[in-house]
Amino acid sequence: MIPERFITFAVPAGLFIIAILAFWTDEPFTITLTTRVAILGLAAVGLNIALGIGGLVSLGHAAFFGLGGYAMGILAYHAQTYSPLTLGPLVIEGTKSMPVIWIVAVVTSALAALAIGVLSLRTSGVYFIMITLAFGQMLYYFSVSWSAYGGEDGLSIYLRNEFPGINTLVPIQFFGLCFVLLCLALVLQARLRGSSFGLALNAARQAPARVETVGLNPVRLKLLAFVISGAITGLAGALYADLNRFVSPSMFSWHLSGELIVLIIIGGVGRLVGPVIGAALFVALEHWLGGLTEYWHIGLGAILLGIVLFSRGGVIGFLTGKAGPNV
Amino acid sequence: MSLLSVQGLQASYGEVPALFGVDLHIEPGMVMALMGRNGTGKSTTVKAICRMLPSTGRLFLEGQNLHALPSYKVARLGIGLVPEGRRCFTDLTVTENLIAAARPGPWDLATIGQLFPRLSERSTQTASSLSGGEQQMLAIGRALMTNPRLLILDEATEGLAPIVRQEIWSAIRRIKAETGMAILLIDKSIKELATVSDTAVILSRGQTVWAGSMLDFTPDLASRYVGV
Numbered sequence: 085m086i087p088e089r090f091i092t093f094a095v096p097a098g099l100f101i102i103a104i105l106a107f108w109t110d111e112p113f114t115i116t117l118t119t120r121v122a123i124l125g126l127a128a129v130g131l132n133i134a135l136g137i138g139g140l141v142s143l144g145h146a147a148f149f150g151l152g153g154y155a156m157g158i159l160a161y162h163a164q165t166y167s168p169l170t171l172g173p174l175v176i177e178g179t180k181s182m183p184v185i186w187i188v189a190v191v192t193s194a195l196a197a198l199a200i201g202v203l204s205l206r207t208s209g210v211y212f213i214m215i216t217l218a219f220g221q222m223l224y225y226f227s228v229s230w231s232a233y234g235g236e237d238g239l240s241i242y243l244r245n246e247f248p249g250i251n252t253l254v255p256i257q258f259f260g261l262c263f264v265l266l267c268l269a270l271v272l273q274a275r276l277r278g279s280s281f282g283l284a285l286n287a288a289r290q291a292p293a294r295v296e297t298v299g300l301n302p303v304r305l306k307l308l309a310f311v312i313s314g315a316i317t318g319l320a321g322a323l324y325a326d327l328n329r330f331v332s333p334s335m336f337s338w339h340l341s342g343e344l345i346v347l348i349i350i351g352g353v354g355r356l357v358g359p360v361i362g363a364a365l366f367v368a369l370e371h372w373l374g375g376l377t378e379y380w381h382i383g384l385g386a387i388l389l390g391i392v393l394f395s396r397g398g399v400i401g402f403l404t405g406k407a408g409p410n411v
Numbered sequence: 412m413s414l415l416s417v418q419g420l421q422a423s424y425g426e427v428p429a430l431f432g433v434d435l436h437i438e439p440g441m442v443m444a445l446m447g448r449n450g451t452g453k454s455t456t457v458k459a460i461c462r463m464l465p466s467t468g469r470l471f472l473e474g475q476n477l478h479a480l481p482s483y484k485v486a487r488l489g490i491g492l493v494p495e496g497r498r499c500f501t502d503l504t505v506t507e508n509l510i511a512a513a514r515p516g517p518w519d520l521a522t523i524g525q526l527f528p529r530l531s532e533r534s535t536q537t538a539s540s541l542s543g544g545e546q547q548m549l550a551i552g553r554a555l556m557t558n559p560r561l562l563i564l565d566e567a568t569e570g571l572a573p574i575v576r577q578e579i580w581s582a583i584r585r586i587k588a589e590t591g592m593a594i595l596l597i598d599k600s601i602k603e604l605a606t607v608s609d610t611a612v613i614l615s616r617g618q619t620v621w622a623g624s625m626l627d628f629t630p631d632l633a634s635r636y637v638g639v
Contacts, residue, residue, distance in 0.1 A: 280510050280511065280513060283503060283507045283510050283511035284511045284512075286500070286502065286503060286507075286511070287500040287503060287508075287511045290500050290501065290502055290503075291498065291500065293463065294494070294498050294500070295483075295511075296463070296481070296482040296483040296486065297461060297463070297482065297483075297486055297492045297494060297554075298486055298491075298511070298512035298553060298554070298556075298557050299483050299484075299486035299487040299512070299514060299557050300483055300486075300511075300512075301481075301483045302483075408502060
């Protein structure tokens with residue numbers, strides 16, 4: 085059996101090495117695939133904080149991914165058309181600065197997560213799943229009808245946004261940015277999990293009534309986790325929009341929320357690098373099986389079925405022989 | 412002013428009434444035994460005090476009305492509960508269980524380790540891998556980590572081997588002697604309760620039928636209301 089600590093370091097290192105090898109062998113498409121893994125991994129790391137530690141099965145996390153994407157799309161659109169964004173008396177200039185876009189994406193997603201969380205966390209179990217799904221779909225249909233930003237057709241951005249000192253149009257440099265953000269999110273997740281907040285959140289997932297007897301408010305713990313989770317997924321949405329230079333309502337789609345959950349289950353729920361393993365397998369299958377047949381999701385489904393039936397802790401559980409992080 | 416003042420406490424499970432008027436008053440540093448036959452409302456009283464069950468009547472902790480508070484705020488005010496059946500956070504390690512409950516005060520990982528050296532030895536094990544006795548020690552340790560002013564132990568020695576039971580009782584005596592913490596005890600062992608407790612309250616059919624010093628607790632009361 086492989087120690088989990090080794091996997092935790094080996095997976096990001098492996099992703100980095102593949103991107104560097106692709107750079108040396110002049111394979112920009114492979115670099116784009118590793119960038120996609122880093123971004124989807126980042127989105128799933130966000131969800132893993134809510135789902136893996138807090139036990140919150142959100143089927144509406146695409147809402148935050150889409151908000152992050154549209155934050156990028158709208159700001160970049162106004163920058164490229166030299167037209168300010170007018171919100172009542174407020175006039176906001178567009179921007180092509182990635183740091184500014186990231187801040188807007190994170191704040192927007194966090195505020196949305198706060199609003200959705202306050203209402204959704206009044207419920208639990210299947211009702212929580214349904215309410216988060218409903219919020220996600222509300223935003224999906226809103227984006228479809230938002231003709232100012234492309235409506236159903238989406239919105240194209242001609243140039244990738246800028247980051248000081250980096251040429252983001254060079255694939256390996258853009259990968260580097262996404263990889264650093266993924267690593268920061270992984271460090272944050274590890275710190276959160278080991279902190280008293282993370283332990284209390286974990287306890288609240290196991291027994292909400294019991295944590296109250298030690299003076300902890302389970303709803304507040306879960307709400308904070310949901311907000312942090314939404315903010316990270318929103319950041320991933322902004323990066324994803326930059327990678328494709330395109331935003332569309334599909335970023336809000338419930339399919340994407342489901343895929344993020346699948347990534348986590350494949351890698352291992354609550355495991356630190358589980359979402360990255362899930363994202364890597366997902367992108368690899370999409371690329372290789374997708375080249376053979378448009379029904380490649382059947383292959384993904386078979387893998388998911390195998391993992392659920394035979395390895396309770398996902399790929400990491402299979403490799404370590406442990407069903408959970410502490411088991 | 413009493414630390415905990417309960418007067419005319421009534422509670423029910425849905426439509427089914429369970430408490431009809433419980434009175435008890437705990438002073439700071441006092442150890443009180445809450446006694447009665449099975450089903451007389453001892454655990455229900457504890458749940459009502461901790462606001463885990465809706466109730467009516469007077470319920471005050473140092474003059475603060477607990478009825479106005481949710482259960483987590485009651486715990487923050489200083490009531491530490493060791494619930495019946497241990498109920499540790501099974502996926503967390505011993506240390507993680509303790510850290511999750513930690514609040515500022517004299518009780519920390521070191522002092523809990525001194526009280527229960529077995530927990531120190533098992534610090535990296537998950538709660539689910541501990542024996543029943545060790546889980547009970549962890550449940551007590553977790554309640555102490557909240558640094559309460561009143562510790563409530565609901566059947567803390569139930570279902571444990573005699574030698575482990577003795578360890579738990581020794582720990583309770585040590586808490587009483589070294590910290591002067593107020594303790595409310597529910598247990599089936601009248602002999603042990605009599606040696607640790609200063610006062611006792613007896614419940615019968617959901618109400619207080621006797622309250623007084625442990626010195627006044629007679630075999631007649633025991634056979635009439637407690638069934639021994």
